Amino acid sequence: MAVKGLGQIDQQYDGSKLRIGILHARWNDSIISNLVKGCIERLKSFGVLEENIVVESVPGSFELPYGAKLLTEKQQKLEKPLDAVIPIGVLIKGSTMHFEYICDSVTHQLMKLNFDLGIPVIFGVLTCMTEEQAEARAGLIEGKMHNHGEDWGAAAVEMALKFRVEI
Numbered sequence: 058m059a060v061k062g063l064g065q066i067d068q069q070y071d072g073s074k075l076r077i078g079i080l081h082a083r084w085n086d087s088i089i090s091n092l093v094k095g096c097i098e099r100l101k102s103f104g105v106l107e108e109n110i111v112v113e114s115v116p117g118s119f120e121l122p123y124g125a126k127l128l129t130e131k132q133q134k135l136e137k138p139l140d141a142v143i144p145i146g147v148l149i150k151g152s153t154m155h156f157e158y159i160c161d162s163v164t165h166q167l168m169k170l171n172f173d174l175g176i177p178v179i180f181g182v183l184t185c186m187t188e189e190q191a192e193a194r195a196g197l198i199e200g201k202m203h204n205h206g207e208d209w210g211a212a213a214v215e216m217a218l219k220f221r222v223e224i
């Protein structure tokens with residue numbers, strides 16, 4: 058059994074009332090597509106309704122933090138607030154320092170957004186040294202790793218519901 062991964066879920070979560078935003082980058086599109094697919098499938102496995110999953114895209118991972126903030130605020134203005142947002146991006150090391158700067162700034166800003174927006178913001182960004190690493194983590198290499206998009210869907214549902222108090 059694999060050591061890496063979310064482990065057993067600690068309780069049954071009913072996602073049928075949740076609204077979840079997925080904001081994905083378009084860089085490295087073939088890998089992104091499978092991560093988004095896995096994420097949506099996992100959300101649905103918790104009962105999240107298709108019509109309550111809002112999927113939007115931005116050009117690259119650098120745009121994810123501000124895009125996630127704008128998406129969340131727009132849904133609030135439309136009186137359809139999100140219970141969690143899942144930014145999804147794939148960063149792959151090139152030949153300059155571009156990768157390091159984007160990984161660092163995006164990670165910090167997404168973490169900060171949790172506190173600024175007051176809803177869970179999941180870390181759906183792969184930061185890989187090679188394309189092969191990214192493909193493996195998107196479940197695209199048979200027999201290697203599972204699709205990490207599934208973990209992000211599960212994390213969103215758990216974090217949206219875990220500390221909720223129904224009055």
Ligand SMILES: Nc1c(NC[C@H](O)[C@H](O)[C@H](O)CO)[nH]c(=O)[nH]c1=O
Pocket residue numbers: 082083084085116117118119120146147148149150155159
């Ligand atoms: N190299 C990667 C990028 N680069 C693009 C930036 O994220 C950004 O869209 C551009 O600089 C305009 O602001 N994005 C990724 O998602 N993945 C990469 O590997």
Ligand SMILES: CC(=O)[C@@H](O)COP(=O)(O)O
Pocket residue numbers: 150151152153154155156
């Ligand atoms: C998107 C860029 O600015 C690009 O020049 C970065 O190059 P690399 O991915 O090789 O570091």
